[in-house]
Amino acid sequence: MKKTYIIGTSGHSRVVLDILEKRGQDIAGFLDEDEATHDTMINNYPVIGYVSKLKELEASVIIAISHNPTRRKIFNQLSSYNVQLINAIHPDTTINSHVDLGTGNLIAAGAVINSNSVIGDNVIINTGATVDYESRIEDHVHISPGVNLGGNVTVKEGAHIGIGASVLPGVTIGENVTVGAGAVVINNLEANAVYAGVPAEKVRDIN
Numbered sequence: 238m239k240k241t242y243i244i245g246t247s248g249h250s251r252v253v254l255d256i257l258e259k260r261g262q263d264i265a266g267f268l269d270e271d272e273a274t275h276d277t278m279i280n281n282y283p284v285i286g287y288v289s290k291l292k293e294l295e296a297s298v299i300i301a302i303s304h305n306p307t308r309r310k311i312f313n314q315l316s317s318y319n320v321q322l323i324n325a326i327h328p329d330t331t332i333n334s335h336v337d338l339g340t341g342n343l344i345a346a347g348a349v350i351n352s353n354s355v356i357g358d359n360v361i362i363n364t365g366a367t368v369d370y371e372s373r374i375e376d377h378v379h380i381s382p383g384v385n386l387g388g389n390v391t392v393k394e395g396a397h398i399g400i401g402a403s404v405l406p407g408v409t410i411g412e413n414v415t416v417g418a419g420a421v422v423i424n425n426l427e428a429n430a431v432y433a434g435v436p437a438e439k440v441r442d443i444n
């Protein structure tokens with residue numbers, strides 16, 4: 238089995254570590270672009286160095302960074318390396334057998350993904366979030382803890398749905414949108430903006 242490296246050292250990376258331990262992965266340790274973290278230990282595993290360390294290695298990797306633009310940047314950096322992105326799927330999830338799941342994804346404890354949904358690459362479906370039938374979650378999306386998506390929802394690339402938000406069936410969330418915590422999204426949301434409230438309304442544009 239190839240050794241597995243976790244990219245990122247925040248609290249989120251510890252959630253990923255726990256999943257990999259539960260899945261019996263052979264974990265080498267962490268990588269991080271912040272030099273101050275190097276040579277420290279996280280829950281008994283070393284922070285080994287920069288992400289570029291992976292250039293020299295054939296390894297399994299998961300990017301454990303919740304900030305979508307940073308996670309996307311590292312995903313693109315890894316595309317020229319000889320590494321294998323893996324999914325980190327907590328054992329206590331319910332994923333319908335007709336779900337099409339990409340790679341480099343985190344599916345945290347208690348998440349439910351219902352039938353015929355499609356999940357891209359480098360996605361986070363966080364703790365206790367639900368994705369109902371025939372939904373489409375594109376690359377680099379973060380569905381936060383406790384979010385509920387109705388059936389036939391589309392979440393476009395790079396969008397972030399905040400903690401506890403609900404999205405009505407059939408709605409499309411545009412690219413790079415942020416939905417505020419606790420929002421209820423009843424209409425399609427245009428790309429590159431922040432929305433919040435019940436029902437969700439635009440707070441500001443994102444440049």
Ligand SMILES: CC(C)(COP(=O)(O)OP(=O)(O)OC[C@H]1O[C@@H](n2cnc3c(N)ncnc32)[C@H](O)[C@@H]1OP(=O)(O)O)[C@@H](O)C(=O)NCCC(=O)NCCS
Nearest residue numbers: 381382398399400415416417418419420431432433434440
């Ligand atoms: C919506 C959000 C992105 C706005 O952040 P921001 O752009 O920094 O905006 P501000 O905090 O300056 O707030 C702007 C306005 O929106 C309101 N607002 C902020 N968050 C809100 C929310 N979740 N619901 C309703 N209104 C909200 C503020 O009260 C403020 O209103 P005002 O202009 O009348 O004073 C942020 O508050 C949020 O909810 N982020 C989600 C965080 C999250 O779930 N993280 C998951 C980690 S796992």
